[in-house]
Amino acid sequence: MAYFVELLINGALTGLMYSLVALGFVLIYKSAGVPNLAQGAVVMVAGYAVWLFLSWGLPVWLSIPAAMVTMFLFGLVVERLLLRRMVGQPVIMVVMLTLGLEILLRGLVPGILGSAPKSIDVGIGFAPVIIGDVFINRTSLVGGIVALLLVGASLLFFRTRLGTKLRAVSDDHISSWAVGISVERAIGISWGLAGIAAVVAGALWGSSQGVDWTLSMLLFPAIAVVILGGVDSIPGVVVGGLVVGILGSVIPGYLDSIVGGSTRDVVTSLIILLTIMVRPFGIFGREDIERI
Amino acid sequence: MFYRLSGTFHTNYQADRKLWKIPADRWLVLTVFALAVLAPFLVSPLYLGSYVLPWIIWSAAALSLTLLMGMAGQLHFGFAAVMAIGAYSSIHLVRAGVPFEIALLLSGIIAAVIGAVFGAAALRVKGLYLVMATLAMQYLVDWVVVNVPWISGGAHATLRTPAVSFLFMDISSLASRYWLALAWAALITVFYLNVKRTSFGRSLVAIRDKDFAAAVIGVDPFKTKLMAFFTSSFLGGVSGAILAFCYYRAVTPEQFGFNVSIQLVAMVLVGGLGSVIGSYLGAGFVLLAPIFLTNLIAGLAASGWVPVSQNFLSHLPLVIYGAMIIGFLLFEPLGLAKIYDNIRKYFLVWPFRHARS
Amino acid sequence: MTWMRRTALSAALVAGLAVQAPAEEVKFGLLQDFTAVYTFVTGQYNQGQRDYLTLINEEGGIDGNTFTAIVRDTGNQPQRGIEAYNRAKEEGAILFDFLSTPVSAAILDQAGADARVVITPAHGRGDASDGTVFPYIFPMFATYWAQAANLVEFMKTNGGGIEGKKIAIVHIDSPFGREPLPILDALAEQEGFEYQSFPYASPGNEQSSAWSEVRRYRPDFVLIWGAGGGQAVSVRTAIQNGIAPEQIHSVIWLAETDAANVGPQMKGVKRFEATASGTELPIIQRIQEKVIATGKGSGEEANVGNSYYNLGVATMAVAVEAARLGLEGGEPLTGETLKAGFEKIAGYDAEGLMPPITITAEDHQGGGAGRISEWDGEAWVPVSDWHAAYPELVRKVIEESAAHYGEGN
Secondary structure, three states: OHHHHHHHHHHHHHHHHHHHHHHHHHHHHHHHOOOOOOHHHHHHHHHHHHHHHHHOOOOHHHHHHHHHHHHHHHHHHHHHHOHHHHOOOOHHHHHHHHHHHHHHHHHHHHHHHOOOOEOOOOOOOOOOEEEOOEEEOHHHHHHHHHHHHHHHHHHHHOOOHHHHHHHHHHHOHHHHHHOOOOHHHHHHHHHHHHHHHHHHHHHHHHHHHOEOHHHHHHHHHHHHHHHHHOOOOHHHHHHHHHHHHHHHHHHHHHHHHHHOOOOHHHHHHHHHHHHHHHOOOOOOOOOOOOOO | OOOOOOOOOOOOHHHHOOOOOOHHHHHHHHHHHHHHHHHHHHOOHHHHHHHHHHHHHHHHHHHHHHHHHHHOOOOOOOHHHHHHHHHHHHHHHHHOOOOHHHHHHHHHHHHHHHHHHHHHHHHOOOOHHHHHHHHHHHHHHHHHHHHOHHHHOOOOOOEEOOOEEEOOEEEOOHHHHHHHHHHHHHHHHHHHHHHOOOHHHHHHHHHHHOHHHHHHOOOOHHHHHHHHHHHHHHHHHHHHHHHHHHHHOEEOHHHHOHHHHHHHHHHHHHHOOOOHHHHHHHHHHHHHHHHHHHHHHHHHHHOOOOOOOHHHHHHHHHHHHHHHHHHHHHHOOOHHHHHHHHHHHHHHHOOOOOOOO | OHHHHHHHHHHHHHHOHHHOOOOOEEEEEEEEOOOOOOHHHHHHHHHHHHHHHHHHHHOOOEOOEEEEEEEEEOOOOHHHHHHHHHHHHHOOEEEEEOOOHHHHHHHHHHHHHHOOEEEOOOOOOHHHHEOOOOOOEEOOOOOHHHHHHHHHHHHHHHOOOOOOOEEEEEEEOOHHHHOOHHHHHHHHHHHOOEEEEEEEOOOOOOOHHHHHHHHHHOOOEEEEEOOOHHHHHHHHHHHHOOOOHHHEEEOOOOOHHHHHHHOHHHOOOEEEEOOOOOOOOHHHHHHHHHHHOOOOOOOOHHHOOOHHHHHHHHHHHHHHHHHHHHHOOOOOOOHHHHHHHHOOOOOEOHHHOOOOEOOOOOEOOOOOOEEEEEEOOOOEEEOOOOEOOOHHHHHHHHHHHHHHHHOOO
């Protein structure tokens, strides 16, 4: 029983850490309708940014905000230079563009800053949190709490004046223009916000596995999270993350030793497939996707 | 100039329905084909084995994919998995004693059946969701290949292709492997050019343009989409088998990973969706650009032109390659085929460039 | 050692002037993966390789022959590896190092047909150690099987016997991760211990469920078998699950960068090593003096002496030694003579950088010796002597697998 509880809790927390990656994806999709398959690479860039500021001797509490400012600007620049020109293009073009961006970033950033894994220490302790016979991973615990706070903050943000504009933009581009909202600016800001979310993800994942290009591979579980939760739903990120994390921990926890291979990617793939077959718009997504 | 139109009158339907209506185009195709057939005598084994041969095979694969993506409008981010199915089935069939010619066909059929299951998702969703669904299937197939030792070939997950002969021709020398691959690419090309003119091809295009409208005019979206996945997977499966037997000759799961799927999609898009010449150009670009960039930059570095660290030097081709993909999508979304077409059109009316072609 | 080599060289020069082959440029193709899966090692490894070749050239080469490295990135993609191989072959390279399992696999047969030497140090298929089946492939150092055997023997001698003990092997879910399982099967039977494997999904950035299970298995020893960032996650998660660092034993792919990632808690973790680390070695000292100090180094100075850097140096040291022996016959260096040179290597230890290795026509593994070292918070400190563990058993597994290869796999 303790085993099950441990798998459950650690899985849930890991899932929330996937949500951090997924949050950036959803923020962009919600406002711009762009599936950003480079979000994993953006997380990698953010991890490198945190490492860079730390290596310049800045303390953690300064490095992370500095990285957030950097990544906000980075998001703005990417949107302005690349994605704005793709408005109106078919989705496959946008998907391929973000994949091209991923290749570019994966070459550029490790190329300049070094490809051997970098270590970052954001001051999360090492010892597990022990409750009875249940060991909880401290990094995941911090990550899970931060993820919940960040999602909460983004929900609150969408209630501010600027957030309301973003919601209007996500509802309808044309009507937003009509009432005087700058759609371009709103989309740019959402890219910037995705950059900020990526900093949190990059710092937490980077502190547990080191910063190198493999951070960009977090995209795959994050995709499962957004598909399950709904590509344009922020609360969906939390729920999707919890489900993907828990199933991806509990099922391999019991099955792996029987199968003799790691079943986590299978579980993740099946979550994507089943969601798409049964409820393509996800748990909280808007039901307006074109059905056939 | 070359593409002189004057004097070519299509006085009957027969003449107007030719694949290449303009004599210059016909000559061009014939010349290129003749050069391709004679390639083993014209280029050194280095170029044949490391550039021309993979280019031909990947072009065949890109053509198979563009049938699905360009013609039927169904996105597929798991095509490498389809090719893997073809490659692995062909090797296991040949090992089980099936003649190579039949094994090729059978491996295509196996890939087609499994590939049509991939297509099941397409019956419900499209666009981004189809991308994600096929992506998930790519991971599933990868997992099965890696985790079933019987398929992947045991501890080292490497399967060597047995020695085979095709129609009494021994497929072991580089030239014979190249000719087999070329024959397959030519076959797919002719098929693709002609399928556009069949009712099947037209219904694929109808589905791509608007599936509701297609259904209204009596094209069954369900059947057509499934057939699109089936046909394209068949071609992809055989291309995978050809890739295994003619090029790699030792199959490992990494040869058919997720990044290969991305490369295939990039080939189709950079080349130009749905275009034959585009598939060849796109495959050449995606396959050869990183190689040429690597060699170019290494050459420049050796002569002291790029004074940067080895680490950055080895990442530079990746950066340029990514930038080039982005550049194509931004500045020429219709791909290399469109650039080729522009050049052709320019010469068609040269030197009177304001005339309409 | 240096004076010995110099004397040997001058003696050879005096004695062999008549049969001296004309001096030329010997080319090695170091066509590796700098941008994809193997980035955690390639940079430092390749730096060591090139610095050593520079050192040899600075010292006048071997009989006046100088060495050139052809360095290309293959991105771990077989088709790019094949191109790079063909091109480097055209340029005259006679030895290749791909440091990538899929690329090596795609070139194995071709290299044999072309009579070009491929070295697969510490990676690639273990059964290539059987020189009768793979004449041109040289793993040179301990294969994964020899590494696993060495680690198990260390557990046996330093952990108070292994009979009745439990070993948990936590590995990445890939062919590489499953590599040690056959030898563990054989060892478990022979030594009477019990083991269980716990796979985690590639690339291993999240392994909590595997380790929850490991903790409940209550292992006496833990063997981690991964590479890159996944290794740091393995050590972290293990310690978080109450497994003492002293219990953790790793495959060769655990180095200074991983220790920096894990932090101070890493102290006590052990790993297999095929080469010594640190700068207090004659060869590394000479590199410092003649290559780094004169500004001819090929990368960051801080990497000199790292585990992977020294591994790279060792690979080229063996290759150059093979070239020297190959040239003794008086014929110019080709794939064949270099291969013959490799098979003449006897008791070569690169001035203490590695265990003495002896390569024969049958055994291309060079004996499979290595040792265990422990992270003391600052550096890797050896805790056992250079030796080969269970050589007969490893050999048996090699031959069985090689026979299997002969049948087509």
